[in-house]
Amino acid sequence: MRLSRVARVTLGTITALILAVVYMPLFVVFVNSFSTSTSLTWPPPGFTLEWWGRAFRNAGALEGVTTSLQIALASTAIALVLGTLVSLALQRHTFFGRDSVSLLVILPIALPGIVTGIALNNAFRTILDVRLGVLTIIVAHATFCIVTVFNNVIARLRRMGTSLEEASADLGAGVWTTFRLVTFPQLRSALLAGGLLAFALSFDEIIVTTFTAGAGVTTLPIWILDNLFRPSQAPIVNVIAVMLVFVSIVPIYFAQRLAGAEQLQK
């Protein structure tokens, strides 16, 4: 479309403004993590590295990181298996109730977090009489992580077509061999992208987690939430927050490289 110069400049300015607002709060947290004041005042009265040193020695935060990593790894693994299975079923077969199955996969993320949270909390506590803990968090996280794997894998399957798999079967390969040597290698980057998203989703989740974590389990988000309102700990929360933002650049970098590599292939 031949947009007028004014329209282009206006749109560009709006975009820049929105991005400025998007990054402003993150910038504030970054600067505050070096502030000598604990009361979030702006501009900071002075700068110090004290909180950064303390954050690395904070046992509660480190324990939270370990717990969150374990939970995210386990639920990502479950989501990868179940997500791949269900996308293979939906993309390679037609059957009665296919739409319902795809709705079922989306539902845990389409329904509000408190609904998923309380439904699982109720099922674990009153129906199954299971003690809440790391395992119940993993079950809950895996349930809503399936959809991220599913979305990535089914999009890939749609683009792949079936001709290579048929050729493999014609050449005498069995079902398993075809999957291992033909289907899986083509799915690998989609699985990585879906897995990264699932991992990030689980690592960061707080609403469903508060409903399915027992009293003794502290994931990193739960630790942050517990310490947010304590003035003595708030500067350390700043540091952890900054580190989380920087750590999250790694998966974005990989996801973008994957996307870039795919565009080259096309």
Next chain:
Amino acid sequence: MKATPARTISVFLSQHARVRLALLLSAPLFWLGLVYIAALAALLVTAFWTVDSFTGQVQTTWTLDNIITVFTGSLYQAVTLRTVGVALLVTIIDIIVALPIAFFMAKVASPRLQRILVIAVLMPLWASYLVKVYAWRSALSQGGIVEWLVTPFGGTSPGYGLPATIITLSYLWLPYVILPIYAGLERVPNSLLEASSDLGAKTWRTMRSVVLPMLWPAIIAGSIFSFSLSLGDYITVNIVGGANQLLGNLVFTNVGAANNLPLAAAIALIPIGIMIVYLGVARRTGALNSL
């Protein structure tokens, strides 16, 4: 070729598509059905139970009390209205903000700038949820950066409260709205826009009559996220919302401190009902396929 057991199974599977399908579906359906659907069904049932006020144990006697309390209690009505209002406002703000930036990304920016912008929009999505809410708590605090920015212009910082909640929630879900709209705009062919302007339509007319109708499913798809996520949030309002409560807070208090699961279940039926209606409407526009 030798007929090993593995080979026999493989041949059998390749000849029986239905068996293959059953094997593929059994584990995911077992998980989603048993963990999720059963849990939702149990939630529905629990809403009709009651709690023994002495022991705090859930009693499996049937009663409509919780449902009646939730649907007629003025507290619940007020909180429901407030929550839906917040979710609607957040959704509208996000769509208004997302449209120009998505349009700039899809139709104006060079391919290189486009990739940079996608990363710039995605980055905050990967930053932790709590970090972002906390960031707004810092920004909106007394003597914080928002006050510092607006005071010279005679403005006042909204401080903590419902406006802060709406700002923060809009901020949190903005990438979820931008991305589907951006993807939807990418699917609008440039030739169509050129045809429209060749036929004499001005920019605004092209937007209204060509772009918007094609973009509608993408907008609805984005709105599902912002609406549903706002509807079920209770942490943001705890951190920046002052003393205000949303539906999520009522559910959380009744699960935890008040230890009244049946009442919490009954309250949770409200957002479930609202989302079913919302998803039903969205489905008719074909938006679910652009998720």
